[in-house]
Amino acid sequence: MAWVPGGLEYGDGSGGHPQAGDLATILHLPSGSVDAAPVPGTAAPDRIAMTTASSPPASSTPGSSASGSFGFADTAAAVADVEGWMTPGQARRLWDRASAVAPGGRIVEIGSFRGRSTIVLARASEAGVDLVAIEPHAGNDRGPREIEGFAEEAAGDHEVFNGNLTAAGVRDRVRHVRAFSGSEEAHDAVPGDIDLLYVDGAHRYRPARADLRDWGQRVRGGGVMLVHDSFSSVGVTLALVRTTFLGRGWRYVGRSESMTEYRREPVAGKDRLTHVGRQVAELPWFARNLLIKGLIVARQRRLTRLLGHDPDVWPY
Numbered sequence: 001m002a003w004v005p006g007g008l009e010y011g012d013g014s015g016g017h018p019q020a021g022d023l024a025t026i027l028h029l030p031s032g033s034v035d036a037a038p039v040p041g042t043a044a045p046d047r048i049a050m051t052t053a054s055s056p057p058a059s060s061t062p063g064s065s066a067s068g069s070f071g072f073a074d075t076a077a078a079v080a081d082v083e084g085w086m087t088p089g090q091a092r093r094l095w096d097r098a099s100a101v102a103p104g105g106r107i108v109e110i111g112s113f114r115g116r117s118t119i120v121l122a123r124a125s126e127a128g129v130d131l132v133a134i135e136p137h138a139g140n141d142r143g144p145r146e147i148e149g150f151a152e153e154a155a156g157d158h159e160v161f162n163g164n165l166t167a168a169g170v171r172d173r174v175r176h177v178r179a180f181s182g183s184e185e186a187h188d189a190v191p192g193d194i195d196l197l198y199v200d201g202a203h204r205y206r207p208a209r210a211d212l213r214d215w216g217q218r219v220r221g222g223g224v225m226l227v228h229d230s231f232s233s234v235g236v237t238l239a240l241v242r243t244t245f246l247g248r249g250w251r252y253v254g255r256s257e258s259m260t261e262y263r264r265e266p267v268a269g270k271d272r273l274t275h276v277g278r279q280v281a282e283l284p285w286f287a288r289n290l291l292i293k294g295l296i297v298a299r300q301r302r303l304t305r306l307l308g309h310d311p312d313v314w315p316y
């Protein structure tokens with residue numbers, strides 16, 4: 001599969017969002033509709049040796065080392081060659097949170113692509129957990145800088161998704177809803193509350209905000225929401241600012257690279273200051289990610305390296 005490093009954010013499949021490659025687009029200004037020149041050599045880091053963890057695991061949860069008949073190490077190996085964007089630290093956080101969902105509970109993933117994160121969720125969760133993957137495979141938001149125009153590739157993604165789940169032994173564990181997350185069809189396919197919500201679908205501000213707001217409000221009290229590309233994608237970060245930042249019903253727990261974790265619970269008084277302060281403290285990291293994206297687009301490989309970042313890897 002050929003990754004085309006074109007656009008800087010993800011869309012929602014509603015059309016009219018060409019790839020762009022200038023600073024305005026990195027900042028995700030509404031006028032950012034300039035065609036981007038592909039950046040040679042900037043590939044999605046789609047194959048990660050999951051067995052060589054590069055970041056510390058999320059806080060451990062009782063029973064998180066293995067769930068059902070699978071272990072984390074086996075699962076890390078099983079997804080090592082599945083294309084997608086999920087670091088070992090992020091896989092560990094997904095695993096820990098998914099394995100903590102009790103039978104009878106529900107996990108919803110928005111944005112599955114070829115199944116890299118889906119497989120981790122499926123192998124971590126107990127058999128009695130309803131696991132729903134909402135993924136249209138429509139050709140938009142395939143990955144970093146692939147906003148739209150990838151319908152043909154998306155048909156392939158659908159096949160590969162099914163094949164990857166089958167190979168990982170979890171095709172029967174996952175209820176795939178092939179629809180956009182904002183559709184009635186997607187909402188109707190998920191009855192009742194959600195225990196764990198993983199948001200990694202469209203990355204522009206409006207659809208990302210809709211996911212956080214409309215799906216977030218379906219997470220039960222005490223439930224968890226994980227959000228990929230937080231403090232990395234402008235659209236997702238702005239959406240977080242609008243929905244979770246001030247602590248109206250969400251507590252910021254922490255992050256594994258760009259995967260943030262929020263717990264659904266009331267946050268008041270001094271607690272709220274801490275909650276806001278902890279997210280504000282992530283803003284320098286956000287600024288660094290934007291700078292790195294700008295340098296990659298400007299093909300400033302040496303400067304990118306000087307910042308301690310591999311110029312062939314889009315930040316996530």
Ligand SMILES: C[S@@+](CC[C@H](N)C(=O)[O-])C[C@H]1O[C@@H](n2cnc3c(N)ncnc32)[C@H](O)[C@@H]1O
Pocket residue numbers: 011012013083084085086110111112113114115116117118134135136137138139140141142143144179180181182200201202207
């Ligand atoms: C970054 S990829 C997801 C990567 C995946 N979580 C993994 O670990 O490999 C984003 C995915 O979101 C999907 N997507 C785009 N718009 C969507 C929407 N409105 N609802 C659900 N999924 C969407 C795209 O088809 C794409 O496969």
